[in-house]
Amino acid sequence: MAVMTAVAFLVVLGYGFARTGLDGLSNPSQGAARERSVDGVVLAKDRVSEPQGSSSTRIEVRFTTDAGTSYRFWEAGDANIGDTIPVHYEPGRPETASTHSVTSNSIMFGILAVSGLALVLLMPLLVLRLGLESLRHVGQAIRKRSAVG
Template sequence: MALTTVVAFLVLVGYGFVRSGLDGLKGGSAVAAHGRSVDGVVVAKDKVIGPQGSRFKRIEVRFTTAAGTSYQLWEGGDADVGDTIRVHYEPGRPETASTHSVTSNRVMYGILALAGLALVILMPLLVLRLGREGLRDIRRAVRRRSAVG
């Protein structure tokens, strides 16, 4: 029962990865097709402590769209405060802003979608295999008992 719960959870996580990856790929395509690039300025830096003590750097970047509206975003990066950095976004959707290239974002979202697909497909197959092996073990035990009795 616990294994089934864990597998179901991993399948749901995998589904979330697939959706996020596909949404990211769609957004990346929109940025590539209709996107704008503007210069932004790094206004803050931060070091984040991740799992098992790993550390990674984030930067906060302020940029102004062609329409004249100012936005800020946090993203992984190693620039210094005051540095100018290129920001790419889809017009009318500043939440799509990224300091990473469209290609880089596509690769990362593609990997996320593939990892999710692997979870969605492989986890149920694992349960089926373990279930089949369990049934085989039960049948062997029954045969042994009937041969002895």
């Protein structure tokens, strides 16, 4: 029963991944048309410990919107303090700021969609395979008992 629960969870998770990825890919040109790009300045750089002993670098970036308001955000990156880098955001939503363009976001959405579809399609096939394998073992056990008796 625990196996079925885990498989069901992975299928639902896969559906969520696929849906999010496909929604993100639905109209990237529309996102690009809305996106604003401005120069940002790297204010700080930090190393973050990750699971299994690895680490990654993140940077703090400050940018000013077209309206003249200054914002800061942290994001994975490897630029040096003082570097000027492009920042992309949706007008009226500076919290969407990223150093990644719509194109790089589209690649990530594509990976997410493919991963989700793989989970949705492969998990039921795995259950089918396990079920058939179990039936084969049951059949072998019955034949052994019949041969002994």
